[in-house]
Amino acid sequence: MATRRIERRLRPTSRAIGLVVVGVLLAAAAVVFGRGELLALGGFLVALPLVAFVLRLIWRPRLEAVRTIYPTTLAVGDRMRVVTEVRNRSLIALEPSSYLDLLPGAEPSSIGGVLPAIGSRLNRNEDKRRRRVAYGVDSMRRGVHEVGPLFFDNADGLGLTRRVLKIGEATEVEVWPRVAELPAMSVPSGKSGGEVEAGVAQSGDSDDVLTRDYRRGDPLRRIHWRATAHAGELRVRQEEHHAEDTSVVILDTSGTAAAEEPKAPLTLVDLMNEQAAPAHAIDAEFELAVSLAASVLARFHRFGYETELFETHAGLDGDTESTRTPSEEALESVMRRLMLTQPDSTAGERREACAEVVDDISRVARTPVVYVHRNLAGDGLTAIRSLSAMAAPALALIVSAKPVPRATLTSFTDAGWNVAVYSPARAKPFTPLLELEATA
Incomplete structure (x- = not known):
C-alpha cells in the first residue's frame, strides 16, 4: 500500500x-x-x-550541514556517534525548529529534537550563526545504511506557515554482523601440515610462547608485552596449530517457514524517506544465525585457521562460490558478505546448492565443519549431515525461537554431529539452550 x-x-x-x-x-x-x-x-x-x-x-532559509560519523564501519550493537554542524547562510534568522536525521532502524527519540534559533549570516557572533546536532545510536541493523539527510520542520514566528527543509546529503555506513564469544566450542589444534609462521618470545624465561602480529579485534589481554618490547611492535599470544588447517562454516540461507513476512510498523523515518522500500520486520532467527556464523569465523581466525564460508543457497546470479580468508588476512571480505546476505525469499529466487557445497568440502582434508541450521530440509539437509564423515569435528548450531523437535536433534547426533541449540527469544541469545554430543 x-x-x-x-x-x-x-x-x-x-x-x-x-x-x-x-x-x-x-x-x-x-x-x-x-x-x-x-x-x-x-x-x-x-x-x-x-x-x-x-x-x-x-526569503527561503539557506542552510548547510557538515556531518561527522564515527565509526563508519561498525557491528550490530556497537554505538555510532553522529555530529552535524548546521550553518545559516541566509540574510534572515531561522526560528527554533524540530529536526530529524534520517536513519532507518534508529529510534526517532534518539535522532530527533528541537534546535534553537540560528542567527543570520549578518550576525557577528559566530556561535549564533551555527548549531550542532549530536547523538549516539546503538540500534543499527545489519547492512549498508545511509545517515541523513537532516530534516527541519520549520514554522514562522507567528505560526502561520511551515515547511520541511532538507539539509545536507546522506553518508553511507556499514553495519557488520555482531561477533560474540561462544562458550564451550571445541576447536582442535590440528595434527598435520607445516606450522604456522609465528614468532617465539625469547624472554629468557621458561614461559616462552608463540606470538604473532597484532590484528584489529584482538583482545588486549592477549598482548604479550615482553615480545612486544623485543620486536618493537605489538605481538599477541598465538595458540600452536598448523598453517594448512582450514575451518569451514556453512550458513543455512533457506527461506523462513512463514507464509508471509510481517511488515514492520510504520515510523516517522518511513514517512520522511520517500525512496524507502516497504519495511519488513526483522527475521530474528536469521540475524542470530548470521551472527553465529560470524562469531565462529572470528574464533577460528583468532586461532590462526584459514576460514571458508559457504551458503546453502546460490546467489541470485546462480553463483555458489565460497569466501576463503587466509589466516594472515583480515576478515573484512567475509564480514561484508555476511553483512549483505539475506535468506531465500518465498518465491525461491535462490537455488539450493547443498550438493555443490558438499562436493567442494569433500575435496579438503579432514577439517572442522560448523553448520548453522535454521529451516533447511529434505535432500539438502541430508547432504549437509553427510559431511560429518569428513569433518573433525562436526558441529551443528541450530537456531530456533521455538522448541526444536527431538527427532531433529537425534538426526544430527546419530549422524556424528555435536549439537548446540540457540534461541533469539532468550535474553542471552549467544548462550546455548542445549548442548548434545554426537552418538555415532
Missing part, C-alpha cells in the same frame, strides 16, 4: 486558515451591519496570513 509522505513544500498552518475564515466572516458581518471597524479587522486577519506566506516564499 502506498504511504502518504509528509508534505515538504511551504504550506499554511491551521492557524492561518482559521484567521482567513474568521476574517471573511467579519467582513461579511461588516457588510450586513454596516460596521467599518469589522471590515478593517476582517481585512487585517485575511491579509496577515497571505503576507506571511508571500514573504516566506521570497
Whole structure:
C-alpha cells in the first residue's frame, strides 16, 4: 500500500486558515451591519496570513550541514556517534525548529529534537550563526545504511506557515554482523601440515610462547608485552596449530517457514524517506544465525585457521562460490558478505546448492565443519549431515525461537554431529539452550 509522505513544500498552518475564515466572516458581518471597524479587522486577519506566506516564499532559509560519523564501519550493537554542524547562510534568522536525521532502524527519540534559533549570516557572533546536532545510536541493523539527510520542520514566528527543509546529503555506513564469544566450542589444534609462521618470545624465561602480529579485534589481554618490547611492535599470544588447517562454516540461507513476512510498523523515518522500500520486520532467527556464523569465523581466525564460508543457497546470479580468508588476512571480505546476505525469499529466487557445497568440502582434508541450521530440509539437509564423515569435528548450531523437535536433534547426533541449540527469544541469545554430543 502506498504511504502518504509528509508534505515538504511551504504550506499554511491551521492557524492561518482559521484567521482567513474568521476574517471573511467579519467582513461579511461588516457588510450586513454596516460596521467599518469589522471590515478593517476582517481585512487585517485575511491579509496577515497571505503576507506571511508571500514573504516566506521570497526569503527561503539557506542552510548547510557538515556531518561527522564515527565509526563508519561498525557491528550490530556497537554505538555510532553522529555530529552535524548546521550553518545559516541566509540574510534572515531561522526560528527554533524540530529536526530529524534520517536513519532507518534508529529510534526517532534518539535522532530527533528541537534546535534553537540560528542567527543570520549578518550576525557577528559566530556561535549564533551555527548549531550542532549530536547523538549516539546503538540500534543499527545489519547492512549498508545511509545517515541523513537532516530534516527541519520549520514554522514562522507567528505560526502561520511551515515547511520541511532538507539539509545536507546522506553518508553511507556499514553495519557488520555482531561477533560474540561462544562458550564451550571445541576447536582442535590440528595434527598435520607445516606450522604456522609465528614468532617465539625469547624472554629468557621458561614461559616462552608463540606470538604473532597484532590484528584489529584482538583482545588486549592477549598482548604479550615482553615480545612486544623485543620486536618493537605489538605481538599477541598465538595458540600452536598448523598453517594448512582450514575451518569451514556453512550458513543455512533457506527461506523462513512463514507464509508471509510481517511488515514492520510504520515510523516517522518511513514517512520522511520517500525512496524507502516497504519495511519488513526483522527475521530474528536469521540475524542470530548470521551472527553465529560470524562469531565462529572470528574464533577460528583468532586461532590462526584459514576460514571458508559457504551458503546453502546460490546467489541470485546462480553463483555458489565460497569466501576463503587466509589466516594472515583480515576478515573484512567475509564480514561484508555476511553483512549483505539475506535468506531465500518465498518465491525461491535462490537455488539450493547443498550438493555443490558438499562436493567442494569433500575435496579438503579432514577439517572442522560448523553448520548453522535454521529451516533447511529434505535432500539438502541430508547432504549437509553427510559431511560429518569428513569433518573433525562436526558441529551443528541450530537456531530456533521455538522448541526444536527431538527427532531433529537425534538426526544430527546419530549422524556424528555435536549439537548446540540457540534461541533469539532468550535474553542471552549467544548462550546455548542445549548442548548434545554426537552418538555415532
